[in-house]
Amino acid sequence: MNWTEVTIYTTTNGIEIINGALINLGINDAVIEDASVFEDFLHNDTLNWDYYDEDLANMKSCESCIKVYLADNNQGKHLFKEIEKFVESLKEEYKDIDFGRLDIETQILNDEDWANNWKQYFKPFTVSDKIIIKPTWEEFNEPDEDKIILEIDPGMSFGTGQHHTTRLCIEQMIKYMEKDMEVLDMGCGSGILSIASLLLGAKKAAGIDIDENAVKTAKENAALNNIFEDRFSVYCGDVTEDEDLQRKIGFNRYDMIAVNIIAQIIMGMSPTFPKFLKKGGLIIASGVIKKYVDDVVKDFELLGFRILEINDSEEWVSITAELR
Numbered sequence: 189m190n191w192t193e194v195t196i197y198t199t200t201n202g203i204e205i206i207n208g209a210l211i212n213l214g215i216n217d218a219v220i221e222d223a224s225v226f227e228d229f230l231h232n233d234t235l236n237w238d239y240y241d242e243d244l245a246n247m248k249s250c251e252s253c254i255k256v257y258l259a260d261n262n263q264g265k266h267l268f269k270e271i272e273k274f275v276e277s278l279k280e281e282y283k284d285i286d287f288g289r290l291d292i293e294t295q296i297l298n299d300e301d302w303a304n305n306w307k308q309y310f311k312p313f314t315v316s317d318k319i320i321i322k323p324t325w326e327e328f329n330e331p332d333e334d335k336i337i338l339e340i341d342p343g344m345s346f347g348t349g350q351h352h353t354t355r356l357c358i359e360q361m362i363k364y365m366e367k368d369m370e371v372l373d374m375g376c377g378s379g380i381l382s383i384a385s386l387l388l389g390a391k392k393a394a395g396i397d398i399d400e401n402a403v404k405t406a407k408e409n410a411a412l413n414n415i416f417e418d419r420f421s422v423y424c425g426d427v428t429e430d431e432d433l434q435r436k437i438g439f440n441r442y443d444m445i446a447v448n449i450i451a452q453i454i455m456g457m458s459p460t461f462p463k464f465l466k467k468g469g470l471i472i473a474s475g476v477i478k479k480y481v482d483d484v485v486k487d488f489e490l491l492g493f494r495i496l497e498i499n500d501s502e503e504w505v506s507i508t509a510e511l512r
């Protein structure tokens with residue numbers, strides 16, 4: 189299948205608003221090239237330039253852009269029209285913001301190009317000074333033995349760990365994980381959150397995703413980290429509607445649920461959370477943009493959760509709560 193790479197040129201100020209609008213269209217894996225990050229890198233003396241040289245050379249123009257990848261089918265064509273529509277409306281809607289030129293460029297990629305294109309943006313990085321997320325194709329010169337290394341190749345599934353939402357989730361997992369917990373990873377994508385939980389000491393993890401690709405990728409990534417079916421099961425389907433699937437996943441069983449999807453989907457699934465969790469179990473919900481935090485908090489409280497923490501990173505928020 190072919191894919192269309194859609195590049196929207198904008199400014200640092202425009203990035204968050206455009207990314208928020210993309211998420212409202214259900215596109216939550218945009219690749220962001222922020223020119224201000226390039227400026228910061230230029231002035232950072234402690235940077236290991238081995239990792240960044242080539243990428244930053246490509247960003248010399250100091251113009252920010254957001255790239256999204258749309259399938260070459262009717263849904264992709266529909267999304268492209270929606271993107272054109274909201275980009276056109278931005279200057280009218282936010283008169284005080286400098287969006288730059290807001291040009292849209294498209295490029296057709298075949299499967300292989302698409303699968304490899306984003307890899308140039310994915311470099312090893314550390315979360316909470318504890319876990320190093322390492323793409324399989326990168327080599328370390330000097331691995332840090334005090335840290336846990338999580339190997340990952342997300343393939344075509346979401347979840348490199350670099351996205352604010354994934355990182356917020358892993359930070360909370362590091363804080364709340366206790367030995368031998370059982371974890372349910374709803375919307376597992378690449379499997380990164382399940383794998384992180386098992387490397388942090390969880391006894392078992394179960395992942396679930398509506399995307400068959402994600403199920404396959406999550407299993408492959410688990411194996412890269414020496415995690416196999418005895419500790420990690422992955423299910424495909426929509427848990428909100430499928431009671432058989434809910435039974436297979438298991439009721440009142442989990443100590444922690446991690447869910448990193450957009451607010452609307454989280455709230456659609458949320459009535460299942462108290463069914464899966466043990467009393468006193470935790471939910472770490474990420475992928476929520478600031479304007480929906482109050483809605484999600486209210487929803488969780490009505491379901492019997494006590495909010496423990498709300499954390500944010502740029503426009504993104506994670507909510508950690510405990511089932512009373």
Ligand SMILES: C[S@@+](CC[C@H](N)C(=O)[O-])C[C@H]1O[C@@H](n2cnc3c(N)ncnc32)[C@H](O)[C@@H]1O
Nearest residue numbers: 346347354375376377397398399402426448449
């Ligand atoms: C933002 S990604 C998160 C991936 C990974 N857990 C992470 O934190 O990086 C959201 C994932 O949720 C999946 N998803 C979306 N709606 C879903 C639903 N109703 N049930 C299960 N998975 C869903 C998507 O296919 C996607 O893989």
